[in-house]
Amino acid sequence: MTLNNFKTFFTFLLLAICLINCDDTDPINPPVTEEEITPTPPTTTPETDPVTNQPTIAFYNVENLFDTIDDPENGGDNEFLPTAAKQWTVERYEHKLNNIAKVIKGMNYPIVMGLCEVENEKVVEDITKEALLSDYQYAVVHEQSPDHRGIDVALIYQPSVFELLEWKTYQVNIPDEQIANFTTRDILLVKGQIAESIVYVFVNHWPSRSGGEAATEARRTYVAAALREAIDDLQESEPNAKIIVMGDLNDEPTNKSVAEVLQAKTAKEGSIIVTDLYNCTSDLDMAGEGSYNYQGNWQMIDQIISTGNLLSADSSLSISNFQIYKEEPLLFNHPDNGLTPDRTYGGDTYYGGFSDHLPVFLEVTHVIFD
Numbered sequence: 001m002t003l004n005n006f007k008t009f010f011t012f013l014l015l016a017i018c019l020i021n022c023d024d025t026d027p028i029n030p031p032v033t034e035e036e037i038t039p040t041p042p043t044t045t046p047e048t049d050p051v052t053n054q055p056t057i058a059f060y061n062v063e064n065l066f067d068t069i070d071d072p073e074n075g076g077d078n079e080f081l082p083t084a085a086k087q088w089t090v091e092r093y094e095h096k097l098n099n100i101a102k103v104i105k106g107m108n109y110p111i112v113m114g115l116c117e118v119e120n121e122k123v124v125e126d127i128t129k130e131a132l133l134s135d136y137q138y139a140v141v142h143e144q145s146p147d148h149r150g151i152d153v154a155l156i157y158q159p160s161v162f163e164l165l166e167w168k169t170y171q172v173n174i175p176d177e178q179i180a181n182f183t184t185r186d187i188l189l190v191k192g193q194i195a196e197s198i199v200y201v202f203v204n205h206w207p208s209r210s211g212g213e214a215a216t217e218a219r220r221t222y223v224a225a226a227l228r229e230a231i232d233d234l235q236e237s238e239p240n241a242k243i244i245v246m247g248d249l250n251d252e253p254t255n256k257s258v259a260e261v262l263q264a265k266t267a268k269e270g271s272i273i274v275t276d277l278y279n280c281t282s283d284l285d286m287a288g289e290g291s292y293n294y295q296g297n298w299q300m301i302d303q304i305i306s307t308g309n310l311l312s313a314d315s316s317l318s319i320s321n322f323q324i325y326k327e328e329p330l331l332f333n334h335p336d337n338g339l340t341p342d343r344t345y346g347g348d349t350y351y352g353g354f355s356d357h358l359p360v361f362l363e364v365t366h367v368i369f370d
């Protein structure tokens with residue numbers, strides 16, 4: 001092979017890799033250069049007490065929760081095997097499950113918790129089987145998504161508090177000029193009952209910014225439009241439906257997809273309209289907080305949004321006090337970027353942390369009328 005041939009081949013190879021990975025789960029850009037960082041010892045994660053004594057609802061991007069078994073129909077799990085460069089072993093998998101269980105405890109064992117970046121139903125069940133969670137009898141709602149890496153969204157819930165009524169998924173087929181048959185994660189809709197209130201929860205994981213925020217924005221506005229349509233349909237048949245939207249939206253509250261297409265308002269805009277969507281994250285977003293650290297900047301890409309009828313304190317079911325679960329064990333001090341979520345992997349280097357995202361949650365008040 002001549003040098004020019006080699007260059008052409010190499011360029012083609014890079015392009016192919018780029019296309020294959022165009023929807024890599026790293027939400028914003030390639031991982032920060034973590035090679036120079038000393039990994040956190042993975043066996044010393046402390047268990048912390050719950051940060052609230054109120055009932056909670058939460059969402060968590062758990063960063064690539066794959067099992068260690070090869071799914072022959074999914075090429076996307078091949079890097080998460082004991083024999084792969086990442087050396088994804090049962091021991092590491094169990095350490096990660098235990099970390100997630102500690103986070104669930106830390107958020108006071110959410111009644112309902114959305115998850116993303118889970119490989120299959122089994123890995124979600126494995127979370128719920130953690131000893132730390134045994135008192136809560138968590139149950140699972142999961143459906144396989146057509147995402148090319150095989151990662152899905154899911155929901156866990158406490159059946160004694162949240163009665164599961166129905167659930168469905170929305171497959172979103174995004175027309176994309178660069179990639180034929182571009183697929184993303186389904187939107188999961190779960191209908192359940194807390195006390196006397198019916199609530200609808202949409203769990204999301206919108207397409208990543210990998211490849212550039214502007215270049216990929218149309219994918220997220222497309223999914224936002226699909227979600228808006230699903231909500232419009234629901235509100236047409238049930239105008240006062242209590243709706244919670246949660247997920248890793250890979251956009252921030254002020255981006256076009258969230259603010260304009262989904263029409264999620266900031267909570268401070270005028271008086272509350274019961275059927276409108278409000279972004280519960282807005283106050284913390286405007287204060288510079290976030291769930292994801294991109295090169296030193298906190299970004300609020302993991303969000304919880306609700307209809308106005310859930311925001312009134314005298315409602316039979318209300319939510320308030322949105323928070324980012326930002327406890328010390330989930331963070332490490334990056335030499336350039338400051339406090340940053342302590343992730344499981346940087347490239348193939350194992351750090352044994354929790355996730356590249358922080359979990360988010362809010363508090364729930366429910367009133368039973370006699």
Ligand SMILES: [Ca+2]
Binds near residue numbers: 071
């Ligand atoms: Ca697997």
Ligand SMILES: [Ca+2]
Binds near residue numbers: 070076077078
């Ligand atoms: Ca495979």
Ligand SMILES: [Ca+2]
Binds near residue numbers: 119145
């Ligand atoms: Ca899957």
